[in-house]
Amino acid sequence: MRLIKMFLFVLPSVLIPKVFAATGKANVLVCYGRLNPETVKGYNVVILEQEHYKPSEIKKMKTQNDKVLAYISLGEVNRHAKHYPLLKGSTLGKNQLWDSYYLDLTAEKTKQVLMKIIGETIAMGYDGFFLDNFDNFGPWGKQTAQKAELVALLKSIYDKYPHYTFLQNAxxxxxxxTAPYVDGVVVESVATDYSFTDKKYQLRAEDDFQQRANRLADISTQYKLPVTLIEYAGTEAMRTAVEKKISATGFDYFIGQIDLQKIPQFTN
Known part of the structure; x- marks a missing residue:
């Protein structure tokens, strides 16, 4: 495990349900749409879709923020991604919700393509990666049988690029x-629970939220990994309610709209 973590994170020595240390900050930006690099300033971490930017723009954003990370999925490939044609013949079925396809990590070609993308992205100037879709390899995921392959791939990435930052999502x-090979854990929808059926932003029940937050606090303490939350809200009133709830956890956080295509703008 790396000695330098990218967030400073403090928890009380004894965590009692519904009682947290209020140290978290909204200092993370996640956006997969195209942004004007001049306007992206003052964040600890910026997570972007690398295909939208030139090296000169990444360099500019690195002068204005602490870390600039690129998005990559180790579990899926969207059909609009530039590397989809290279992998479409060796996928394991479709994720209908996101119009993407599950990757086969047992296929050598899949690993080669992913490593190539990672190398090219680092060469562009990014500080590391936001690694998505780890939940696919968990007990209830579509790729749970390939958990060992995911961990092996993650180790290969870490061994080749030990001085870069890697955040595990879910x-x-x-x-x-995975803890020895990542610098932090990102978890979505701990306080919120967006309904894809109704397209509705909503809060989780308090007991559900507390259980999730307590588990993440235990994980952070045990594995010495900082935790960052990504939450979703549509209105300013809900954003305020979410911020009030999660700021007490001590986790850094980002609150945005579900599509993550722009800097958040909340309705009144």
Whole structure:
């Protein structure tokens, strides 16, 4: 495990349900749409879709923020991604919700393509990666049979690029295996629970939220990994309610709209 973590994170020595240390900050930006690099300023971490930017723009954003990370999925490939044609013949079925396809990590070609993308992205100037879809490899995921392959791939990435930053999104059931190779854990929808059926933003029940937050606090303490929350809200009133709830956890966080295509703008 790396000695330098990218967030400073403090928890009380004894965590009692519904009582947290209020140290978290909204200092993370997640956006998969195209942004004007001049306007992206003052964040600890910026997570972007690398295909939208030139090296000169990444360099600019790195002068204005602490870390600039690129998005990559180790579990799926969207049919609009530039590397989809290279992998479409070796996928394991479709994720209808996101119009993407499950990757086959047992296929050598899949690993080669992913490593090539990672190398090219690092060469562009990014500080590391936001690694998505780890939950696919958990106990209830579509790729649970390939958990060992995911961990092996993650180790290969870490061994080749030990001085870069890697954030694991979800997959907390795998943390015992993945913790040595990542710098932090990102978890979506701990306080919120967006309904894809109704297209409605909503809060989780308080007991559900507390259980999730307590588990993440335990994981952070046990594995010495900072936790960041990504939450979703549509209105300013809900954003305020979400921020009030999660700021007490001590986790850094981002609150945005479900499509993550722009800097958040909340309605009144």
């Amino acid at each position: 997959g907390i059931d795998l943390i015992a295996q």
